[in-house]
Amino acid sequence: MKWVGRCGECQAWGAVEEIGAPRLRTVATSAVTAAAQPIGEIDPEAARSRPTGVDELDRVLGGGLVPGVVVLLAGEPGVGKSTLLLDVAAKFATPQTPTLYVTGEESRAQVRLRADRVSALSPNLFLAAETDVGAVLKHVDDVAPQLLVVDSVQTMAVAEVDGAAGGVTQVRQVASALIAVAKERGIATVLVGHVTKDGSIAGPRVLEHLVDVVLQFEGERHSRLRLVRAIKNRYGACDEVGCFDLGEQGIIGLADPSGLFLTRRNDPVPGTCVTVALEGRRPVVAEVQALVARSSLATPRRSTSGLDNARVSMVLAVTERRAEVSLHNADVFTATVGGVRLTEPASDLAVALAVASAAADRPLPAGLVVVGEVGLAGEVRPVQGVERRLAEAARLGFTHALAPAHSGSAPADMQVTEVDDLRHAIASAFRHAVIPLRRPSPN
Ligand SMILES: Nc1ncnc2c1ncn2[C@@H]1O[C@H](COP(=O)(O)OP(=O)(O)OP(=O)(O)O)[C@@H](O)[C@H]1O
Ligand SMILES: [Mg+2]
Structure with missing residues (x-):
């Protein structure tokens, strides 16, 4: 404590008074929702998930809907x-767990027609067409659903809030209102959100922090x-993917998608190479195709589909420089089969081998599968989960594999050649002219 004679602010003498210790500001207490309890005494059953009936979705959700x-x-x-x-709504609906599907985009009759087409009629599935959140909450009161689907969050609006439906303010308010009801009554709620290719429409992005689960629905x-x-x-x-x-009959879960991304043929053709991608934790066997053709253009064409453009350009440059596969004056096309996207570095080796095979016009053996990342120096780098990938390939009948060094143990009925650089990998791949594909085991 020290004596101050003159105020530093207004320069007046004797104007400074002692006010004592500062007082704490306090917050009034309000009613609690539930008394705090020792954590061991809290019943976890309330947060136990319930399967939706669509296995592939349950896999992504981690068991079902909580x-x-x-x-x-x-x-x-x-x-x-x-x-x-x-x-999902139709499969989830039972007399004990009614479901409410609110559409803001289509008429009820349109949704009914779709339900007929995809066999999603259930007596416990209730349908409402609304765009006002107040009206949606009224339906929630009437139906008392266990699952609420709102299609879509961009078409809904809260009457008290200014701004058009789909705008950031509205989308946020709509979501907050629905989240509050979901939490209060324990209703599992699924909100549909539209995004454009670059994810630029603000709507769903601003919701990511508010919701518990964000699922991305992808497809070409x-x-x-x-x-x-x-x-x-x-x-x-x-790390799971559904x-x-x-199709026309609706959407069907694919428990075993591997074989879809392969072309089944008896005679191997030049320019194709099989790899195993990891989609989440699931290994998926997929084929990379390449075509190398003499170009009449000053700047030869490089085109990719289903692969990452920048990675393919890098792999082409490495293949040309480090493995001496001549690609100048050639158009190079690379693609995947069946619409799968292979963007992992682990598919690099397959791209390089498919291109080398196309350039040499020599097929790779039918029973061969390859995994590995290709580095700028032409080295083949280790990738995650090689054992899991090769086990899946062995299940589909592949008998030989090229994999990076130190890849762990090989499946019993597969011969694995460890490769450390691209040149070595190409030489090993062409060494065996014929490795047939084994007939896959029936299980
Ligand atoms: N009558 C039909 N017969 C066969 N396929 C159909 C039919 N109607 C729709 N489809 C297919 O179903 C696909 C998915 O439609 P759906 O309405 O579920 O998509 P969505 O993601 O909800 O679209 P939106 O963003 O417009 O709401 C359509 O792209 C179309 O290919
Ligand atoms: Mg829709």
């Missing part, structure tokens, strides 16, 4: 969001394959 969970299913227009959720327009990937999951791991086949 009461009160709020899931955002984000995807591009037309990818199949409504179809999937109608199927020209293919029937659909993948559901968890980007965030408060109740489970994020695979679906979207």
